[in-house]
Amino acid sequence: MKTIHPDRHRSGFSLIELLVVIGVIGLIASIAVPNLGLLTGAADTVKDKRNAQTILLAYTTGAAAGVIWPEGDVVTQVAAVTAGQKPVSGSLSNVLFQSTVAADKVADTYPYIGVRSSGDLFFDSTGGQNASGH
Numbered sequence: 001m002k003t004i005h006p007d008r009h010r011s012g013f014s015l016i017e018l019l020v021v022i023g024v025i026g027l028i029a030s031i032a033v034p035n036l037g038l039l040t041g042a043a044d045t046v047k048d049k050r051n052a053q054t055i056l057l058a059y060t061t062g063a064a065a066g067v068i069w070p071e072g073d074v075v076t077q078v079a080a081v082t083a084g085q086k087p088v089s090g091s092l093s094n095v096l097f098q099s100t101v102a103a104d105k106v107a108d109t110y111p112y113i114g115v116r117s118s119g120d121l122f123f124d125s126t127g128g129q130n131a132s133g134h
Helices: 015-065 074-083 107-112
Strands: 113-115 121-123
Touching: 015 074, 015 107, 015 113, 015 121, 074 107, 074 113, 074 121, 107 113
Parallel strands: none
Antiparallel strands: 113 121
């Protein structure tokens, strides 16, 4: 004779339920993973713009204090800002005006720095400049 246990229930998930959940997770992952690369590209752009602004801050602050920056293209002027300069005279003549951007990070900032016809550097948020600044 067969004994029936009416209060005994099976607990857990069936194999089909587990496969459906794994399939849904796989579908979500296949959509999300390629988009993660776009986020890192946007973060790099923001970082490069901030570095350009930091360089220009040192440049304009130094110029206001009396630093005579070299003339030339963006590469020449940015190299001078990262190396640092002191004003030729005045109360700040012993202060070094220098950008805190590392030399290996400078190349990525060139699209955001231009040179005016007066020779002064300026910030271009569109990133439309080349290394010559024109």
